Amino acid sequence: MMIAVDGPAASGKGTLAAGLAGHYGLPCLDTGLLYRAVGRAVDALEDQPGFEAAAIAAARALDASHLADVAELGSARSGVLASKVAVIAEVRQALFDYQRQFATQPGGAVLDGRDIGTRICPDADVKLFIQADSKARMERRARQLESRGLVVDRYALYHQIEERDARDMANPNGGFYKADDAHLLDTTLLGIEAALRAAIAIVDEVMARKEGSKP
Ligand SMILES: Nc1ncnc2c1ncn2[C@@H]1O[C@H](COP(=O)(O)OP(=O)(O)OP(=O)(O)O)[C@@H](O)[C@H]1O
Numbered sequence: 615m616m617i618a619v620d621g622p623a624a625s626g627k628g629t630l631a632a633g634l635a636g637h638y639g640l641p642c643l644d645t646g647l648l649y650r651a652v653g654r655a656v657d658a659l660e661d662q663p664g665f666e667a668a669a670i671a672a673a674r675a676l677d678a679s680h681l682a683d684v685a686e687l688g689s690a691r692s693g694v695l696a697s698k699v700a701v702i703a704e705v706r707q708a709l710f711d712y713q714r715q716f717a718t719q720p721g722g723a724v725l726d727g728r729d730i731g732t733r734i735c736p737d738a739d740v741k742l743f744i745q746a747d748s749k750a751r752m753e754r755r756a757r758q759l760e761s762r763g764l765v766v767d768r769y770a771l772y773h774q775i776e777e778r779d780a781r782d783m784a785n786p787n788g789g790f791y792k793a794d795d796a797h798l799l800d801t802t803l804l805g806i807e808a809a810l811r812a813a814i815a816i817v818d819e820v821m822a823r824k825e826g827s828k829p
Pocket residue numbers: 621622623624625626627628629630646693754755757758801804805806807809
């Protein structure tokens with residue numbers, strides 16, 4: 615079974631993707647990590663000449679070993695850099711094969727990101743689009759950063775998330791929109807457990823309908 619999970623920053627899509635993967639015994643890929651790793655690799659060149667060419671080279675050279683430092687990749691700075699390299703068409707193309715290979719492994723997989731249901735896995739068995747209002751997302755991200763001992767300026771964080779969402783939605787190469795056949799799940803008022811139960815209910819229902827329609 616192939617499950618696609620998309621949504622804006624800090625909507626909880628990674629948490630849900632990991633929960634679904636655990637529930638169904640599937641491998642899981644947080645595709646944002648790929649963009650974050652590429653962004654990190656070209657940090658020193660941000661907004662300088664050569665940034666784009668270096669990002670393309672980094673994306674082409676990317677392998678699993680670049681995804682190990684989850685703490686660094688999880689920083690707000692990495693998120694900003696990721697969204698800057700994510701607008702480069704050749705970077706997206708270079709990362710496509712890695713994601714597609716993961717998605718099509720025998721037995722299936724869960725992937726989360728921005729363009730999973732639209733570009734990477736248009737053939738997914740189930741597509742979820744996770745939403746939560748901006749304030750709830752900011753608060754979740756703030757608590758996540760605080761749990762790592764960081765001091766958070768909530769006003770700045772709110773604007774940083776809004777800015778990143780705006781860049782992602784305006785990305786002409788991004789494919790960041792809800793696929794027509796994706797199921798919208800708004801988690802603004804749901805805790806993690808309740809959101810996971812809701813996601814599992816959607817997946818079970820879609821799969822039961824698919825099974826039922828088989829000759
Ligand atoms: N439904 C929820 N209620 C409260 N907190 C949540 C919920 N879902 C996720 N969280 C928390 O919010 C934070 C961000 O969640 P998560 O990393 O899953 O978001 P994301 O959409 O994958 O973010 P990103 O786009 O940056 O990768 C985490 O600390 C997570 O535990």
